[in-house]
Amino acid sequence: MAIKLYDLAGAEADRRFSPNCWRTRLALAHKGLPVETVPWRFTEKEAIAFSSQGRVPVLVDGATTVADSWAIAEYLEQAYPDRPSLFGGATGVALARFVNNWADTVLHPGVARLIIVDVHARLHDKDRDYFRTSREQRFGKTLEAVSADRETQVVPFRLSLQPLRATLEVQAYLGGAAPNYADYIVFGAFQWARTTSPFPILTADDPIAAWRGRLLDAFGGLARAAPGYAA
């Protein structure tokens, strides 16, 4: 039985835009594991209640259920040790956790401010009120106000990517010569933007854009084939 992944979807069932679900999609592809994705919307809490929490990704592998992208990556690495490694050993796990925390606390908030109105526009009708209310509470202002000055906000956002940019100026991937889970962590945020928003969060000449292009092409163009905007 194929692995099943509950995967956040927009108005169209094939618009998959969750950055954390994309981490898992690429992790599964890295391991060469087929997956059956199940489109899921924010308000379908009952559909994943069996996972004892309310967010995706949720992965079901036979009798095992795992929620949370980091926990899923660790699970896949342990459960499929003979497949290509996601982390490259214990040190790779430890340092990927730093990358994960950088993505969660710096990259995701930065991207969110730039694309949040577009994310809202892509949602299924039944998710819109939930999303607006919960996000406006988090930001303390309307979604429109959050993104209103994004032409200005994109400048410090791009500066905040300097640790990533400086690294990709000297090596092809965060993981080194080939991509690993650290790359998928960070790529998820760019795929979140690409699948929801036409706003250019990177300039075309950014080394990060070149790296994003390589990951869009990876695994037979898995990420590039997803409905989205030119990037």
Added chain:
Amino acid sequence: MAIKLYDLAGAEADRRFSPNCWRTRLALAHKGLPVETVPWRFTEKEAIAFSSQGRVPVLVDGATTVADSWAIAEYLEQAYPDRPSLFGGATGVALARFVNNWADTVLHPGVARLIIVDVHARLHDKDRDYFRTSREQRFGKTLEAVSADRETQVVPFRLSLQPLRATLEVQAYLGGAAPNYADYIVFGAFQWARTTSPFPILTADDPIAAWRGRLLDAFGGLARAAPGYAA
């Protein structure tokens, strides 16, 4: 012949405060390699002219001269492969580079703004004009103006450490269960502050402070024994 390290010093020859030199000091200790440090001041360019550049750390190991803390770490890993690994393999090198770039572009500028007046006060007389002129040009204001509102600036500084803090909340070191070069990269910045400034850049209950304490105690208390301020 022991390895020789040109190491930035203040007014007193034993006040060693360069964050990048501390990276190298701990890397040498990790490898169990004895070192003879040579106190060096910013304006003693001729003393390290043999390295074809003008900054420390400069390491001399027999016939080999290596400048730049990252290059030195890579050199030590290659030259002493039978000693404890600094990186834990190729993935560890690749991800440590991201940590290195985060330290250089986020952590160091953040620490510098908080302690720069104190660094200046610790310098040898002959370095003071050079340091003031070059740093005031970089910041576009006087050293005193840079640090004037540090009680305010320390708040966003501490927030900028969230990727580090979140990581150290779940594992003892960046490198995992034991410290590796990624830890020494980041620790250098805190030792820079500790050896020059009484200003508390961390709160006592910060998990980062506990990690700093463990590294101050590492290698027989090498870093804690250095002249500095309570931290």
